[in-house]
Amino acid sequence: MALKYYSREWCDEAQRRLNSDRQHLADAKSLTGTFCFRVYDCPDGTDRIAYWEFDKGRCLSISLESKPAPDKEIRELLFDKSKAIARTSGPFVRVLALNKGEVSVLKLLTDPSYKIEGPKMEAMKHMKGLNSWNRVCQEIPTEE
């Protein structure tokens, strides 16, 4: 059964898969830290903010909060380096397209609606783990 993208159920399924996928746990051994995602204008009319916490590839927790869009607090929240290595923000359709591998990185980097914050060098050093995380999430049956 397909799960709604970035719903609580979808996040729970992502966490379950990440922690039971042996290949992911092997590939993402260096993935430790917290990553933040802000997803705007979700189909149910909400903005969402999620914090994914990893320890050596294991997903320890995914906190998910949603509020009616546009939510000023979520959208104007300053990036806090002490809380997350990186923060990605963008409209639901864009984030979903990225999750599905439907948009090229170069296009994404010139898209003003899509923002990546945080020290880029540190984020790049996590590239293998991030790719592995993305692979696992892409395998979840997902609907809008």
Place this chain on the structure above:
Amino acid sequence: MAGGEVAAAERRLDRFPRLARLYNELLTARKAICIERARYLTEYMKGPHVWFEPAVVRRAGAVAHILKKLDVKIYPDELLVGNLTSKRVGAIIYPEFIGLLIWPELSSLADRGGNSLQISQAEKDELEKEIFPFWPDKVVADYADDYTSPPMPVYLLGQFGFFLLTEAGGISHTAPDFEKLLKVGLNGIMAEAREKIADLDGPLGTDPEELRKRSFYKAVELACQGVIEFAQRYRAQALALAETESDRARKSELLEIARICAKVPAETAETFHEALQSLWFLEVALHQENYEQALCLGRLDQYLLPYYRHDLKKGVLTKGRAIELLGCLFIKLSEFVPLFSDNIAVFFSGFPANPAITFGGLTPDGEDATNELTYAILDAREILKTRHPNLHARIHEKSPEKYLQRAVEVLKSGGAMPAFVNDEVIVPALVEKGIQEEDARDYVVIGCVEISVPRKTFGSTDAALMSLPICLEMALRDGYCPVMLKKIGVQSGDPQSFSDMDDVVEAFRRQVSWVVDQMVIGLNALSLAHEQLYPSPLLSALTEGCLDKGKDVTAGGAVYNFTGVQGVGTADVANSLAAIDRLVFREKQVTTEQLLKALEDDFEGHEDVYRLVNRVPKYGNDDELADTYARLVARIFCQEVARHRNTRGGLYLPGFLSMTTHEGFGSFVGALPSGRKAFQTFANGLSPCDGSDMKGPTACLKSVAKIDYSLATSGVSVNMKFSPVDLSGEEGTNILSALIRGYFELGGMHLQVNLVSRETLLDAQQNPQKYPDLMVRVSGYSAYFVDLTKEVQDEIIARTEHCSA
């Protein structure tokens, strides 16, 4: 500074109060975005008719329009005028290239650490609402993408770990014919273009080339006229300022500036001041046409010498005044910084733009070219430690000892300039590539370290940078790329089946060959995009061959056409191959399986393997095994690159320069057999890995000199760090001079030296406010230490600090 010769005691900034004031302005100015070029280019390109014009005419029209509209400002104390941007230290936006990468970062531009740029709310709004929305789908890389199907090169470019195609950012890595500009002026060039049109004005033939040529010549004239009008606006501004100036001396200076702007660049330059002003106007104008990277000023001490001598003889110039004028040029060259998005800045840390000046070396007829202006340029550098220009001292067998020692003294005075390049290696290497010997003897260093013949070449000398260790990583996994979690490269054999080093090396070669192919496909597509969308008529006007052929530089108009690409991480691959050779095949202390498992686990739980690999001697210690592999790795890259031709009919030239891509590329590669841990930096340029050259500077340079530089005609970068205490005084100068001579006699091509202690660097990292002007050599260029990312600072600190003994 009254006049006469400049004695050693006078070579201090406080003896040149004008330069001291200008330098202070420069250091205290906050770097800021300038939106003017983007605004006026967009304004022009939104015009109803422009897309129906031939591309070359459209581009010339755009350049002329920008130059007509740019803000005209003359700062106090300036002797040379003409601003690249509206800010004191500004970054130009090129929306048609990679300018759109900053679109998502507009809100955070001022808060990017060392990479910060100021921007006002009004500027931000204009970019977001008026300028940037016009440009998606008109960007050079998008156009290039349409040529590549399947789009593997563009896909790999987007992954950042394989190669960067810097031509996506623009084309400027070249040395225009400033000599011709000074001799005939833009009026002379326009007259030549008009003559060519007149030649075509006979009975219209059926040759379609004639139609193309007509557009080209029209474009040259249009662009040149735009530059002349730009200079006239400065003339008017100087006159206006003179009108209200109460200080008599400054008033007189402003009137002289007005006189010069009325004359050049339209007419022939006749004085040293006029010549400098003329070439500076062109530098400004060329940066409006194409991006701000590494537009080389060439051999200043050669083509400005007649003006210098003439003025000194006539008594209208003193050496002190000449230094002041050169200093003003250095200041103007430092008033701009390149605009990098946060992602890209990782690969090009420290705002490098690298307009370069080369001096010394051989004349075209093989004599020593060192002259009194060479020394004046060195004096100017000793006095004024600006970020730009990047200075390169050419050395040949018969270079005067006095010259080498003076260059070393200036290097020791701080700022890690000049770098040293070896004529004895470079000239024959260029000849082997088909360049006439007298042209080869006239070579310049473009930007960081790239070699090119000035005036006659469009060499796009730093068109791409490519990771070599990622090729080794794929070779050890049959084409699988661990960071991408999929097979990317070609199948090069199961490493467990490799029976000897030949198999390993062949697998590496096949991966290099495949990645080079992808890089070349991407570059050729970008070159076509430049030619068809955004050609460079103004640069063409100043490149020999273009007017004769009636062709833009992007279409192959230059006499010589090359494309330079750089290999990164040679030392890491060499050390890795040496470790495999010794431990797996010679001594059989580790099996391939054990080694691969240790790499997969980043050596965790494999401490025994880690100890073994670290015991294998590394490149940089005059060890035959590691050095042989360094030579082999360099040769493989060079041979694979040299197989290809560019869209202009020229060769691809290989080199070994990394900028700071050794940091960026390193973050995409896991642990290596060399003992380098996962995602750590690679070695910079052709230097040994940080801290691995343990046997002293002589052993290190003997290793480096074993590379076959006849193949690396796009230049190499070799960094060394010394303790400044060790090389102090006359004795230190003698030691370093002798080391450079000895290294060049062994066949070394390039050397640049940092003379900053580890303690100073650590203190600067902790207390950046204490060191606003501490300049260090990065890889091919110098940058203010405080402008570098923390990772690059750490990498420079980690470099071996050699003792002279």
